[in-house]
Amino acid sequence: MSRSLKVFGALLFGLVLGAGVGANAATTTTTGKTKHHSAGTTRVATSVKAHSGASHSSSAAKSASHAVATTTVAGRRRHGARPTLAVRRTRYQEHFSASSYADNLTLGDVVEGEDPLVRAAAIEALGNMNGTAIAIDPSTGRILAMVNQKLALSRGAEPCSTIKLTVALAALEEGIVNKDTPVNLGGHYHLTMTEALAHSNNLYFETLGRQLGFERVKHYANEFGLGELAGYQIQGEQLGTYPDEVLPASLGGVGRMCSFGESVSMTPLQLGALVSAIANGGTLYYLQHPETAVDVATFEPKVKRVLDIAPLIPEISVGMQGAVQYGTARSLRANFSQFPVMGKTGTCSNNGTRFGWFGSFADTPKGRIVTVFFLEGGRPTFGPKAAELTGEFYRALWDKDYFQQKPTVETSGVVGASE
Template identity: 55%
Template sequence: MKSSVPSVLTGVVRGGPWTEPTYADSTDGDNVDGEDLEIRRAAVAALGQYNGSVVVVDPMTGRILSIVNQKLALGGGFQPCSTIKLSVALAALSERVISPETRLKLGGANMDLTYALARSNNYFFATLGQKLGFEKVAYYARLFGYGEKAGLNIPAEHAGRFPDAPPANGGVGMLSSFGEEISQTPLQLAAILSAVANGGTLYYLQYPRNQEESANFVPRIKRRLDIQDEISGIKPGLRGAVDFGTAHRARQEDPIVGKTGTCSENHTHLGWFGSFNDVNNRKLVAVVLLTGGRPVSGPTAAEIAGDFYRRLDEKKYFATAQPLTPAALLASPGLLH
């Protein structure tokens, strides 16, 4: 794979901003004129030679700060693998199918939601899907943004897909544990995680196309989700994934929470990791999607995300104050006083 790092950092676009060439070069054709270039540098460097995409969002406003490999991120989507468990967990807690303390006996082992999320236990989430039933699983998935565009007026963005009926192969259990027959885009996962990170506001993701749009960016709310209690129920499991579970390669000094996903679709290996840094200042959502051969996995995607956060931390990104823009003022009303 040839490198196009110099061009993406200076804003030069080859082939137009929204063309769809092959995925051989993860930065080829990207439009970066409205991006946060410090974020982009870290994302490009962390992704390295992997065939994939990195999407970074400000969860307090819905502003997309960078998309590495726009042609992949804005396309038709991929099977979410185990990242669908985030939606299923929120649904199960909302419907009181389980509480955070509920322990299910599966295959001779008792486990609660925290352990099941951290270890990405398929039997646990297949059981939750069966207890919920397809209609409830689908209702909450669509509430969280599956099957609709996550962005607002983003050219070339696709809406992914959520099925109208449970999969013939494995039913609602396979859908709830592997995301069978669902197509998820990185933007959709970033939007859901932004709502978890900010306490329940599902923003339209907006992608400024130039520096003027960036400076004048104003957040747009899609809907507010009544999931504050449920967020408290899932965060220990998302933190556990990084501390001792499937995402341990992302672990570092600052708290990172997230969910991995690993599966195959059409003979292609997929690796997902959706995450955010659970801090008070300059919180970011970072979604990594990898496609390709056998080295591709959710743990590998988590390692890339960890490298991304680490690079920003080394540059003191999280120690600096957020620039005063209309979006920053709206997201932090205290700045107005």
Template identity: 40%
Template sequence: MNSEEVKKMPFPLKNIVCTGIMLLFISVIVSSAQHKRPSKNKSTVATKTAIAKRDSSKERKANGEAKQRSLEVRRRAEELRRKLIEEKRRREELIRQARARQMAFERGLFESTIDNIKNDQTEGEDLEIRRAAISALGNHAGTIVVMETQTGKVLTIVNQDWAVRNSFKPCSTIKLVTAIAGLNEGIIQRSGEIAYQPFRLDLTDALAFSNNTFFQKVGVRLGIEKFVSYAKMLGLGEKTGINLPDESPGKLPYSEHNPRVYSHGDAVEVTAIQLAVMVSAIANDGKIIVPQIPRFTSQKASFREIFKRGISLPSYTFQGVLPGMIGAVNYGTAKTSGASYLNVAGKTGSCIGQGSWLGLFVSVAPVVNPQYTVVVITRGHRERGKVAALIAGKVYQALEKRLNQNRNYHLAKDNSQQISVPKPKVDERISILIDGGDNEEIDDIISTKNLRKKTSQTVDDLLQDQVVDGGKASTDKKMVDERKSTNDKKNKIIEKNSQDKPQNGIFKPIIIEPKKKQDTSEEQKPKVLTRPRIVKTVTNTRIL
């Protein structure tokens, strides 16, 4: 049907045909659109699916990498933990082995001491003093020499092998040699100060607190040659001549330039019997005697001293070190001896030598006209000078009766020698700070448990509360607790009532009676007492 035919159609029919054509055209267009739309949707879905797959792949890859990293971190942490555990076990094993070796070494020292004591030649010794010395030594490995200071008569030598045949590092006891040499050479003035070199401590406190820096300064100015000559003068480096076999001469440092020689005794070796002769010579104003054990009947009946030689030094060189030795016993490194009331003068020593710690204490008593010399040397992990001083204090307690019996005689024998008991001029912490903490006897110096080394605290900080007058420091509060003398103790005996004494090993309950309440108001209220309260009850207590 063409356009001409359409024109010839009637009007209604024409409208119908046109409408049909339009509808057909529209349907064709719609159909075409419907055919095109699914392809577009398919393309979009495919794209989204591809993107989702790609994202999922990336996510899986990222998750896999994260998981791998987590596993690697966990593996490394586990490996580190395993290594730490192995290191800890290794350290614990090393510590265990070290402790085992130490215990074996300590056991060997103690067993050696016991065996040597069993083999001691006790003929001629004072068996009462020997028993007291062995009891004082207790479970410590060491040796004890007890000798009459002025005659050289040996009362007992516990562990003669260590005392005569073995030589040890003298530790801080060598400071006595440095002090005497410094006094005689003028390096230390009679006032105790180091000449031309201001120092916080004087000789007395330096000896009492065993200050290393003081004696190293003196020793460096003195020189090794003079030091050795004074050591030989005092009986070191040679045999004493005691009537026991195989005596060791010790050793002196002829070519040593280490300052520790003058404070610690590095490269020096001495025997206990040499130290006894040396400290006796200091107390005897320079008289060197030969120690002897009275073996023969004639010696036992009437012992005569054997004079070896005299030391030609002024008396003040020997008397100059005695206040420091007294101070050591009263407030210094040897206060653990508890023998200050017996007028003991001594010097401690603590150092490492011969593979273990050494604790030494050399002493005489009483200070004026001395009667007894006691030397103690101990070896072991826990041994220090304060331990040796404690052992010596027990020996002096056994000698107390003899000292009291002869005290008047000895004091009246020579009234020209006047030695007063010193008091500390500085706080004990100053000596520690001056040494910079490098002092083996810090534990011996410190008197309170709460006192600790403070590196940030200077010497000037400690002297803030002290008033310095003429080189001497005074303080209002007491710095140390001085032990009371025997006479003071006897005058202040506290007598206990018989009812307070334990009976049959049982203590009565301790009852605290409450105080009456006081009313400060105007109206007096009736006084009410609370019920007594039992604080502590001890039963079946063994009385030692």
């Protein structure tokens, strides 16, 4: 009889234990979910509510590597111990079919009308990375150098986080925010435009995009040159397009279009023209690529239109400079820090190809210069890499005394100095 009672008691304990595990599993709730994009940051908050009523919170990130969390039950063997929930993570990495490296990038380039020093620096910086490098004089719209012209003049690609420049200008023009306005992104989490541009925060620009609405977002994007040819009679230039309809809500809607340009196609020339307008105070020039020495001698700037953005430029320049100083483009400073550079990175992927963008302008002793580095490939290709190459480009020009004569050390009175 005693033995039967022990068996019955063990069975009863097992049933109670199973019910406890089921209750724990049933009360697991997810309170929020956002995503990490390659060139931006967002946050995830997940809470697990235990059967006893105590709560445990943790933060997780769902990144481009597609981290997947699975929940398992781990019971402790000690008599009377309550089973606990353990989280096991399995990471899946995105696979890329495109190569980040290429040979013969300059094959077929038309170079007679380019600045030889600028072109040499761009070639040196780009190396064998699969991409294109463009340098522009923003005061005239003249293309000083265009390396790998086949890619530079192509239909382009998703602009990734560089689209945030057009969204920022639109929100400023509409009076939705200024650079110091704290935007609530959920709970006690706030960001200003300066911080959001520097760190390329996706959620911030998704929020602005939803406040603007698709019609206004599209209007300003078109006004800033997206959806139309950027060049003037540049042979072989193809058109990057801006859609006439909003991205379906199931794919992220207007918010996703504003965080990294989903469904938009932008060319390197279009980004170069936009950054040039920011650099020169608001004049959107037709970009021109002189092909001969005669073209250079007879060059005349051609204005497409004047944008009413002069008062807005200081509002975004702080964030663009922050990107280089401490944000997503800080890799540039590993190679160059002699004068201020303002820019915007972008990273995303599509159909096995990863894109890395960096559009920037620099305040140099010779005036401002605009650069666009656009890379295609696999895992080594991303926005911060494009920024790093831009730093190498400026360093190469600096070493060639392109901007100014390097300061000389005063030798008067120094031991070993000669007259």
